[in-house]
Amino acid sequence: MSKVNNIVAIPMGDAAGIGPEITVKSLANEEIYEVCQPLVIGSAKVLQKAIEVTNFPLKLNLVSSPTDGNYTFGTIDLLDLDNINIEQLQPGVVQAQCGQAAFEYVKKSIELAMAKEVKSIATTPMNKESLKAAGVKYIGHTEMLEDLAGSRDPLTMFQVNSLRIFFLTRHVSLKQAISQMTKERVFDYVIRCHEALKRLGIESPKLAVAGLNPHSGEGGLFGMEEVEEIRPGIEIAIEEGYNVAGPVPADSVFFQALNGKYDAVLSLYHDQGHIAAKMTDFHRTISITNGLPFLRTSVDHGTAFDIAWKNIASSVSMEECIKLAAEYGSKF
Structure with missing residues (x-):
């Protein structure tokens, strides 16, 4: 360059x-x-x-x-x-x-x-x-x-090696973060994440949304957030033509993205994405502010x-x- x-x-x-x-x-x-x-x-x-x-x-x-x-x-x-x-x-x-x-x-x-x-x-x-x-x-x-x-509302993205992570919520309590996980917000952030990835040079980005509950709730057995809010937000985005998957269980989605299955992951709350990034490589985890x-x-x-x-x-x-x-x- x-x-x-x-x-x-x-x-x-x-x-x-x-x-x-x-x-x-x-x-x-x-x-x-x-x-x-x-x-x-x-x-x-x-x-x-x-x-x-x-x-x-x-x-x-x-x-x-x-x-x-x-x-x-x-x-x-x-x-x-x-x-x-x-x-x-x-x-x-x-x-x-x-x-x-x-x-x-x-x-x-x-x-x-x-x-x-x-x-x-x-x-x-x-x-x-x-x-x-x-x-x-x-x-x-x-x-x-x-x-x-x-x-x-600038959009935060972490990058470490080939792993990119966006955040649906940032510096709020976990209880507050869950209350912000509405289908409208999920849909809005899927759009914004795609736009940010395109601006960074990824022509046809594929995004994954992390799940909140164990195994992404198992159809409501372990919580209804995925059923009532997260998945419906994703489905609206898919209907609008966005390439997005999920909710993908959080115990595997970051590994999959690191290995190329997805261009980025939308983390639902602060520590979910921070832990994944910093365990990959603490010193090389970089924050990028999009939307500026x-x-x-x-x-x-x-x-x-x-x-x-x-x-x-x-x-x-x-x-x-x-x-x-x-x-x-x-x-x-």
Whole structure:
């Protein structure tokens, strides 16, 4: 893939967490520069400290816009927002300045993506407590993206190896999640999943919907959700011409998709899909946000305050995150 005009914006994340470290470590991998033009949005003082901690022979190139970047291995192109007091930075500690700065990095990245100055965004982790301490009104990336990019209910997809997983429900209790599993919602998400897969380059996607109850309820013996809501939603989609199967028992559907039977699985609730993805390969599980005017990928781990600034955080997930942003972002 050509890297020309494939700039990936990388907001640095919470300065007290592992975001700066994994950003530096990722950009110390020459493979990244073979697939895209990485542009970090962050703090020069913090990133310079991360370079020193990780001990890579890298230099910073401060730019005022994406077009100013050199994008050559050995140099990190950085749009410096200069919004961290480095003297007051405490690694591994919740701080308002870090929450505010992390939000500003994402906000700037979204502005660049909306202006078509970058192709995609690959996000590092933020800390919800730090955001709250700063008075930021959003609890995480998804909420920021939904509001600032003007998108309705962005669609989350995990990818790990060849396994793709969508989520019908996200951060709600299991009881609430089950109440949201209506035939109307299932039908709507089947359509949205197909559209997302086509946008990612899969011309004729085949989707599977996971079952909720053991053996997908066995015709009502182990619960009526499949009979009353999930299957009827799928049947409406089939009548409309969508290639979708299910509900397929959750103990087998993810394995089948990993081995090519389906292009993606619609998981019914948070942990159902998260467990399947992370057991496949924890470090290479990447979150992709669909339904935006641009592509956004993200690592699926937190700020890891307990190991921050100790040069022990793995950058494998971040590297995969950037590579997928480059691969799919070029299609937007």
